[in-house]
Amino acid sequence: MSTQRLRRAAITGIGVIAPNGQRTDxxxxxxxxxxxxxxxxxxxGCGHLPLRVAGEVxxxxxxALIEDRFLVQTDRFSxxxxxxxxxALDDAGLGSGEPVDPFSIGVVTAAxxxxxxxxxxxxxKLWGQGPRFVGPYQSIAWFYAASTGQISIRSGFKGPCGVxxxxxxxxxxxxxxxxxxxxxxxxxxxxxxxxxPLAPYSxxxxxxxPEISTVEDPDLAYRPFTSKACGFxxxxxxxLLVVEDEDRARERGVPxxxxxxGHAATFxxxxxxxxxREGLARAIRGALDEAGAAPEDIDVVFADAMGVPEADRAEAxxxxxxxxxxxxxxxxxxxxTGFGRAHCAAPVLDTVAxxxxxxxxxxxxxxxxxxxxxxxxxxxxxxxxxELRTALVLSRGLMGSxxxxxxxxxxESAR
Amino acid sequence: MxxxxxxxxxxxxxxxxxxxxxxxxxxxxxxxxxxxDFFGLDSLGLLGIVGELENRYGLSLPPDSERCRTxxxxxxxxxxxxxxxx
Numbered sequence: 001m002s003t004q005r006l007r008r009a010a011i012t013g014i015g016v017i018a019p020n021g022q023r024t025d026x027x028x029x030x031x032x033x034x035x036x037x038x039x040x041x042x043x044x045g046c047g048h049l050p051l052r053v054a055g056e057v058x059x060x061x062x063x064a065l066i067e068d069r070f071l072v073q074t075d076r077f078s079x080x081x082x083x084x085x086x087x088a089l090d091d092a093g094l095g096s097g098e099p100v101d102p103f104s105i106g107v108v109t110a111a112x113x114x115x116x117x118x119x120x121x122x123x124x125k126l127w128g129q130g131p132r133f134v135g136p137y138q139s140i141a142w143f144y145a146a147s148t149g150q151i152s153i154r155s156g157f158k159g160p161c162g163v164x165x166x167x168x169x170x171x172x173x174x175x176x177x178x179x180x181x182x183x184x185x186x187x188x189x190x191x192x193x194x195x196x197p198l199a200p201y202s203x204x205x206x207x208x209x210p211e212i213s214t215v216e217d218p219d220l221a222y223r224p225f226t227s228k229a230c231g232f233x234x235x236x237x238x239x240l241l242v243v244e245d246e247d248r249a250r251e252r253g254v255p256x257x258x259x260x261x262g263h264a265a266t267f268x269x270x271x272x273x274x275x276x277r278e279g280l281a282r283a284i285r286g287a288l289d290e291a292g293a294a295p296e297d298i299d300v301v302f303a304d305a306m307g308v309p310e311a312d313r314a315e316a317x318x319x320x321x322x323x324x325x326x327x328x329x330x331x332x333x334x335x336x337t338g339f340g341r342a343h344c345a346a347p348v349l350d351t352v353a354x355x356x357x358x359x360x361x362x363x364x365x366x367x368x369x370x371x372x373x374x375x376x377x378x379x380x381x382x383x384x385x386x387e388l389r390t391a392l393v394l395s396r397g398l399m400g401s402x403x404x405x406x407x408x409x410x411x412e413s414a415r
Numbered sequence: 416m417x418x419x420x421x422x423x424x425x426x427x428x429x430x431x432x433x434x435x436x437x438x439x440x441x442x443x444x445x446x447x448x449x450x451x452d453f454f455g456l457d458s459l460g461l462l463g464i465v466g467e468l469e470n471r472y473g474l475s476l477p478p479d480s481e482r483c484r485t486x487x488x489x490x491x492x493x494x495x496x497x498x499x500x501x
Contacts, residue, residue: 068435069455132470135433136462 009179009189010256010410012249013092013242014352015084017194019055019235020339023087027349028356032383034365036338038218038233045200050214051207053221054198055235055340067154073137074150075115076236080194081147082154084240088190089155092242093254096155104187106159107152108177109240110170112195112343112397115142116202151190151240159186164344167397169265171347172405176263178243187248193344194238206234209398210271211308222337224305225312225372232307235340239348256410258355261390262291265403272400273306277314277321279402280304280394284322287392291406295323298330298406299388300363302350303378304396305334305341315394316374331363331386333379338367347395351407354391358409361387421468421493423447426486433467434460447487458482461489468493474500 014024020037021027030037041047041054062071062079070082085107089095094105119142125133140146145163152161160181164174171193178191197206206212213231215221222233249256264286268279288295301323304315320327335353336346357363362383372378393405427440438454446453451461462481469476476496483489 068431068437069460070435072433072435073459132466135466136459139459 007183008246009182009243009260010246010249011241011258011260011355012244012254012256013088013094014239014257014355015087015091016239016349016352017057017060017080017084018237018239018339018349019057022057022060024091024352024356027352028360030338031335031353031356031364032360032362034338034367034382036219036367038221038338038340040218041198043198046198046203049200049203049207051203051212052214052216053218053233055233055237055342056198057237070150070154073141074146075118075141076196077111077115077194078141078147078150080196080236080238081109081240082151084192084194084238085151085190088240088242093252094188094242102156102158104159105157105190106161106181106186107148107157107190108162108164108174108181109148109151109191110164110166110174110193110344111144111147112168112170113197113202113205114144115146115196116205117196117199118142120199120201147194157190159188166265167399167401168343168346169395169397169401169403171344172263172351172393172395172403173265175241175243175260175348175351175405179260179263182243182245188242188244190240191243192238192240192348194240195343195345196236197234197343198236211306211311211398213307219368222307222340223369224307224334224337225316225374225376225378226369227373229307229309229312233340235342237342238345239352241348241352258358258410259408260405261408262287262289262293262406263403264290265401267400268402269400270398273308273311273314276311276396276402277318280315280318280396280404281321283402283404284318284392284394287404287406291408293390293406295326297390298323298326298392299386300354300357300391301330301332302354302391302393303332303334304394305336306396311396312374316376319376328375329377331379331384332376333363334366334369335364337369347393347403347405350393350395351405354393354407358388358391361385363388419472419497421490421497423486423490426490429464429467430454430456430460433463436460443486448485450484451486472497
């Protein structure tokens with residue numbers, strides 16, 4: 001029996017379409033400088049709703065980035081995903097024109113709600129004009145799976161595809177799914193999440209969540225870990241990554257930006273924040289185990305930062321439970337307070353921030369948060385220069401999912 | 416009696432509107448026997464065009480009209496239906 005080298009999943013490409021930057025470099029500039037872009041919602045038809053503040057991706061020119069035949073059959077969430085995927089592929093040297101075996105590339109995305117804006121438009125035609133006026137693309141555009149399918153079709157990829165619908169933490173689960181596919185033999189996976197929850201129907205759906213912030217002042221609306229925590233602010237946009245076999249990346253001569261070292265997920269029930277403490281702690285331990293990492297190896301934690309007092313307390317305690325005394329010393333950050341929480345895309349954007357933080361040797365700050373009421377070393381005001389080799393990304397969903405991901409800087413190996 | 420007929424020019428406009436496919440009407444006329452795939456139009460796209468035409472003329476096209484393989488075949492089905500007023 002031959003000994004097979006364990007394949008490792010490397011991040012070689014990053015594409016970001018976020019409220020605070022529509023390219024990876026623009027995103028990092030905003031994140032590292034702690035620039036806040038939360039603002040009053042300006043999308044049409046939303047002005048009368050009690051949800052006032054969000055992270056909008058403004059001046060996103062879908063028509064300039066995506067062909068008409070894909071635009072007419074897709075929702076805004078897929079527009080973000082297709083645009084981010086193209087940026088990631090370019091970054092990995094796999095952009096259009098590069099020769100690739102289509103069967104060697106698969107796609108997996110996570111989605112929290114699908115194409116709400118497209119769906120609303122067609123349902124309005126159904127009830128306003130009749131079933132004959134509903135366009136056929138309604139049958140595909142609002143599905144959770146739409147972005148995975150359209151990214152594959154647009155680039156002609158024929159490798160294994162998947163959709164992860166496991167709540168917001170599904171953003172991290174999708175990365176684990178991609179890493180698993182790479183370990184099982186697929187060369188390359190396009191993976192991540194993008195969401196478009198800022199349209200009338202989608203916003204009304206979110207109004208039922210007690211965790212959503214309805215505070216009208218953008219600077220005060222999302223302040224996790226403080227005594228003024230009043231919920232989270234939603235955002236749109238997302239990030240797609242190219243994840244591939246590390247050896248193959250080296251053969252291709254492209255830089256390995258980071259490796260996906262460990263992941264674990266648990267479930268503790270919708271809005272049961274106190275119980276998420278144990279769920280999140282167990283996810284952290286599981287991710288560390290898979291990564292072969294000790295608590296002291298974690299150089300930075302990207303927090304879930306729900307912004308609900310009980311949830312924030314549970315997260316701070318989970319970090320302490322899983323990392324021990326190191327949990328009080330390790331720098332913790334939540335850059336998403338500057339641009340909002342893009343549901344499934346939130347932990348993917350955090351993973352991107354973690355990779356960039358390791359590349360730049362800086363822990364980015366947590367905008368709008370100045371005084372915390374938990375025993376955490378939360379990085380505030382400005383970025384902190386630190387040598388970073390290993391990052392821990394945490395995520396929880398409103399429906400009760402918890403997940404943790406350990407990411408290592410490119411070139412670092414397990415102890 | 417007014418005879419309505421859908422032309423290749425109109426089909427090109429519908430392909431753009433319903434399916435985002437840009438096609439030169441002259442090319443559509445010249446290659447009317449080529450399969451819709453050749454122009455980048457799939458069956459869902461053609462189904463959208465069927466719906467547009469049915470709403471515009473207030474009639475039903477035969478079942479499976481969206482399965483027509485070529486522009487010629489589709490225009491023949493559409494125009495013979497318009498003629499008989501089915």
